Amino acid sequence: MKKLISLSLVLLLMMGLGVPAFAAVDQSELLCGEDYYGRFRDQNITLNVYNWGEYISDGSDDMLDVVSEFEDLTGISVNYTTFASNEEMYAKIKSGGAQYDVIVPSDYMVARMINEDMLLPLDYSNIPNFQMVDDAYKYMEYDSENLYSVPYMWGLVGIIYDSTQIDEVTSWDVLWDERYMGDILMFSNSRDAFGISLLRLGYPINTENLEQLEEAAEELKDQKMLVQAYVMDANFNKMEGGEAVVAPYYAGDALTMMDENPDLAFAYPEEGTNIFVDAFVIPAGCANQEAAEMFINFMCEPRIAAENANYIGYFTTVNGVDDYLDSEYFEPVWPTEEDIAKAQVFSALGEEANLYMDRLWTEILSYNQTGNEWFGPVFLVVALAASITINIVRATKKKREIF
């Protein structure tokens, strides 16, 4: 038994070590040369990079390991770590829990961090590849003078659905359709959920009008009895396994799901949708801004940007990637000009609207139409009564034993 296990472990190790790293980048494929990337070699610099989980080509599936390519090219070592949400990342930096050199917040979070003086203005002359970034993603509302950010990936929220159950999706209304009761999934984060409800009602997604928010919340409450679950990553399993019929999700992730389940289809609703941009920024307190900018520049190399896009399935903001991009792969979710024109970007909400939305969202999640609100208190009373009786019984028993 033991021999067998050690043998299999050795085999595993051999498999791991025996396969050489694939697909190294050729210098000729990069726009900037050794005189740019070689500047910090042998200076023992470490960059702390904080990115979304699974949001960079990491060398699996025989693709580039982008971070180690950068390390090999520049001699800068990268401490690459990951987060799961904007709010989580923000909290960590705001609380002084960690010092990073490059982070990747989404649009509205970039705006918030600029407002709170948490970012350093970039030296764009040190990021020559910024010229490769498509003009459509420069000077966006969240950084209107484009002083702080370099866009990384963009995408749209759309509706992924089972084409064997639903013929065609054109509107957010499908998520409120009683025919699919119990087969609908919904975002579990307030901003995305409210965004959909507001879009469906024809309101701007960044509204700070409390009445509009209220109305959107009422709609979400009505929707709750149709919703199977409020999910984020569980979306993948449920849609791939056919447990749910329709769900809103990000286009890039929809591609991943469609890979697994060919019955799935994807559509952008006619009311418009949310377009998001995740951007590189450098937080205040960065120890080596030039090296951090070099990392950002490397990520804007068309060869690298395309590799990341191919891996993640999100759309890259970088131009000149045609030679490297697997554009056929993106075909099923590629938005039309009209889809993009109708899409709205999240911006930072004011304090009041933010708090109000959070409160409404909590209300929605705890809201129950079937009237089970008695369950909690009743359970508490029963538990208390039980523990009291048990104690009384014990006490009387003890007394009996004494006498």
Place this chain on the structure above:
Amino acid sequence: MMNKGLKRASVVYCAIIALFLYIPIGVLIFFSFNQSKSRNLFTGFTLNWYKELFQNEMVLKSLGVTLLVAAVAAVFATVIGTMASVGIFSMKRWQKKVIMNVTYIPIINPEIVMGVSMLLLFSVMKTLFGHIGVDFSMGIVTLIIAHITFNIPYVILSVNPKLRQLDRSLYEAAMDLGCSPVKAFFKVIVPEIMPGIVTGFLMSLTYSIDDFVISYFTSGTSQTLSIVIYSMTRRKVSPEINALSTIIFVVVLTVLLTMNIVDIRKETRLRRQLQREVRR
């Protein structure tokens, strides 16, 4: 005493409990061999995820951090906790009560409270140290300090009962026979409470490896395995994690099995020896 039906029922009950505990792990292991990334459809057998796992630097690095932190924290916590419980043991009754209650607080306290308070403490320390020109940024050191802190109560709680079972006269006898107090402690007391110390150490190790909440607040720019897995949840937890979990499970299982087998062999050898001596 027990009738047959009841016995059968208890067997069935145990089987159900075991199934309940092990089916999730079974599913996880099963899907670590799945060709597709899906956790629903099994499309064919592959060892690919194991191969990818050994190439995924981030996961391997975080595993290294996790194991390092757990090992260092468990060693420190065991030493500190054992010393503490020996001290507590020789306290007066009311003192003992107060200290033990204080010890319970971190265990009863929600982890998040401890995580946030540690975070605040470390950021205060950072500014304080900043004044004297020392860079105290959060990372693996703060992670280890935090883990030692929440591990100590577990060690105290597992060593304490062993001390209570201890026969005080043993220690006095050792001193009568010429041991110095230190020697008597190491020669007599430590071997007697060893099972408690080992339990405390293993508990610390497990809790350290398990911990997410406290690590999350105190890890700074380093990252443990649980944090890496958590950060994958917005997009998709990669099947490499299934593969890694499978390997960890198999390793732990083999360690436990060999430990048990060694124990059983030792016991039977001792019993046989005893029987032989009795016969003689």
